Amino acid sequence: QKEVEQNSGPLSVPEGAIASLNCTYSDRVSQSFFWYRQYSGKSPELIMSIYSNGDKEDGRFTAQLNKASQYVSLLIRDSQPSDSATYLCAVTLNSGGYQKVTFGTGTKLQVIP
Amino acid sequence: DGGITQSPKYLFRKEGQNVTLSCEQNLNHDAMYWYRQDPGQGLRLIYYSQIVNDFQKGDIAEGYSVSREKKESFPLTVTSAQKNPTAFYLCASTGTGGTNYGYTFGSGTRLTVV
Numbered sequence: 077q078k079e080v081e082q083n084s085g086p087l088s089v090p091e092g093a094i095a096s097l098n099c100t101y102s103d104r105v106s107q108s109f110f111w112y113r114q115y116s117g118k119s120p121e122l123i124m125s126i127y128s129n130g131d132k133e134d135g136r137f138t139a140q141l142n143k144a145s146q147y148v149s150l151l152i153r154d155s156q157p158s159d160s161a162t163y164l165c166a167v168t169l170n171s172g173g174y175q176k177v178t179f180g181t182g183t184k185l186q187v188i189p
Numbered sequence: 190d191g192g193i194t195q196s197p198k199y200l201f202r203k204e205g206q207n208v209t210l211s212c213e214q215n216l217n218h219d220a221m222y223w224y225r226q227d228p229g230q231g232l233r234l235i236y237y238s239q240i241v242n243d244f245q246k247g248d249i250a251e252g253y254s255v256s257r258e259k260k261e262s263f264p265l266t267v268t269s270a271q272k273n274p275t276a277f278y279l280c281a282s283t284g285t286g287g288t289n290y291g292y293t294f295g296s297g298t299r300l301t302v303v
Contacts, residue, residue, distance in 0.1 A: 080231070120294050176288075179231035179232040
């Protein structure tokens with residue numbers, strides 16, 4: 077089982093719709109959770125972080141964390157063509173005094189005008 | 190503006206050649222990291238450094254070497270021992286709080302073996 081799993085996609089949504097991206101992780105003691113956006117040929121950019129159960133909203137983005145079910149999701153409201161990118165989920169946990177970060181392989185999102 | 194500068198953007202390596210990728214940050218971050226990204230795979234950690242003059246191997250350190258002589262700089266050398274070096278290389282840093290607050294990434298170096 078992969079430590080952090082994401083559906084590779086592509087996930088296609090029409091412009092203006094809600095895009096829902098999901099991520100599951102295997103280690104129950106994971107502490108911090110992140111979503112990065114990566115445009116084709118570019119480096120990842122941190123867009124959301126979440127640390128406790130529930131929802132965290134930032135503009136059109138909402139991150140949702142459920143530690144009991146070991147999943148974290150990202151909702152993008154009013155999706156725009158400029159949101160088309162690969163979204164990477166990352167999870168942090170303490171490992172021998174070092175905070176190890178594990179990335180998923182990413183979900184490609186396509187927003188259709 | 191504060192950030193991480195990676196150079197060069199594109200690099201071509203001949204068989205048996207060592208090449209060095211540059212990473213410089215002016216964020217005053219203590220910790221720096223090197224990741225490798227291959228198509229269809231998640232980012233994989235090569236090396237990391239939490240303080241000057243100290244660094245640790247990550248998950249795929251074989252065939253790579255690093256140094257951390259200055260807080261601002263963390264160069265990565267891809268040696269001839271790395272048999273499949275073609276990839277997108279990303280340098281990252283973290284400030285106070287370490288990885289709990291996420292990474293700042295550089296713009297990356299795309300390395301190709303010719």
